[in-house]
Amino acid sequence: MTSFISSVDQRTKLAGANRLEVLLFSLGQDQLTERNEVFGINVFKVREVMHVPDITRAPDMPDAVEGMVSLRGTMVPVVNLQKFCHIQCNDKPKILMVTEYNKHVQGFLVDSVETIERLSWEEVKTPPPMVSSRMGGLVTAVAQLPDKRLVMIMDVEKVLGETAHFHDEEHLFDEIAAYTKREVHGLFADDSSVARRQISTTLDRMQIKYTATVNGAEAWAKLLEVAERAEAAGKSVSDYIDFVLTDVEMPEMDGYVLTQRIKSDPRFKDIPVLMHSSLSAEANQALGRGMGADVYVPKFEPLELSAALTRLLD
Template sequence: MSELLKSIDARTKLAGSNKLEMLLFSLGKNELTGREETFGINVFKVREVMRIPEITRAPDMPPSVEGMVSLRGVLVPVVDLIKYVGIQNSKPPQIMIVTEYNGHTQGFLVEGVDTILRIDWSAMKVPPEMLTTQLGGLITAVTELKDGRIVMMMDVEKILAETSSYADDASIALLKPIPIPDRTIFFTDDSVVARKQIEKTLNALGISFIFSTNGKEAWEELQKIANRASATGQKVTDFIQLILTDIEMPEMDGYVLTRHVKSDPRFAGIPVLMHSSLSSDANQHLGRSVGVDGYVPKFEPQKLAETLARLLMSTRQPGT
């Protein structure tokens, strides 16, 4: 199993090439449907894969939270994904995938892991509405393998928001409007939970916004804005003053989107802020290498507010 994740740090070179690597895993055969679905998680977020260690049960936890485990002296919450997804499977989970999001470590219990799949983000498609509805918005992207299997990428941010205080709204309530009127930002994120958090934060700050749900859609919309500005003799900065982007998105990731924006002179003077749960130094370095003007971890509204205020103030025109 250690071979499965060997050289994981070296895989950072894939970022910025619109490619990703997913660790494929199974939650077992659903006894209600007779099907065994294949799920995926970005390798960047996986720290290790192991047999399930001893779990310490804790009272008053959500049904799918099994308890805590001690990993090298650190207590880590453990979520049973089989229970969370609602799969009827009499076999107990066998494997724990240890992940890191925004510096927070957690373990996910699954029946088994398969392999690591390298794929272009353009092959990851927005899930059909029927699938989204069936799984309660849990899937952010899907792709079909050569053997006909459908791989579904989980919205881990949604899982964490519903099983912990990961997306706590209390800090948003403390935010105050920024003293810069008539500011509009464009943001893109494929996670429903993340989009709601961003919207709440921007509303609290008094900032108008336009949004999209993936990188390709974002670039198409940004080009429309730029074309409209050119057609009316205006600048893009008359329409939007900042772009906020996630990293992991189907069809086009945030690195490639940023590169497109920074290479198009029509967007000169518009800062790009990267907003992601990929919290490693390597990811931040990659963001800087494609020209991002700042990096803020997800679900930290105070940091997001401070960074937005600073960047918007720096682009403020005299008299506005």
């Protein structure tokens, strides 16, 4: 199964072409709905896949956290996605997916993994309200597979935000200083509700005005609207927007393509772009810089984000 995670350079090139590869997995057949949904996770975030090892139970864990496993001397928390998604299945999870998000390693228990599917971000759409409601907001995007099945991209950041302790440490926001040198307006794009909430809190603490969008395509459309308004007023786009903050993985248009479009358009050449991602591998950061990103900031580090913004705005 470890052969799933290979050819990193090739996958990095795919990302730069607005494409991605997702590892398909199942949580088993729900006894209530009799449905066996197909989920997907970006292979960039998967370190390895294995049969479930011995799990050490630990006290005072959130309900869906089964405990810890030792992987090459490191203790890794394990989240049971069946429990988290309230799927009632007769069979216990058989597979452990070991993932890395923003340098945090954790395992997800799933029923099975299938294969890797190559998708275009243009084919990956924001989930319709019916799907989003049925899955409790846990699905950040959907796409149709060649065999006509629907794959749901799970908002893993939401899972981690509700089972871990590194997303919403309120005391971190208390250390963020207001930016008072001038009035600032930013534009940001992120498909994760957890990430959008944390970005908004950070910018609110800095007293920065902002426009929030849910993917690169929506952010690009907003930029084009601003460009038209600026042209009509005889002004520069930078008179209206001081920076763009973008996630990497987003439906319809990813952050790499959004950054590339911004940096290749003379109207936006003076606007700094911050790439904000849980993809912590150096290859991803290098690709972001190659697309023209001015700064690469890790997700769920509000102090780093506020410091990076302050440096750019000064």
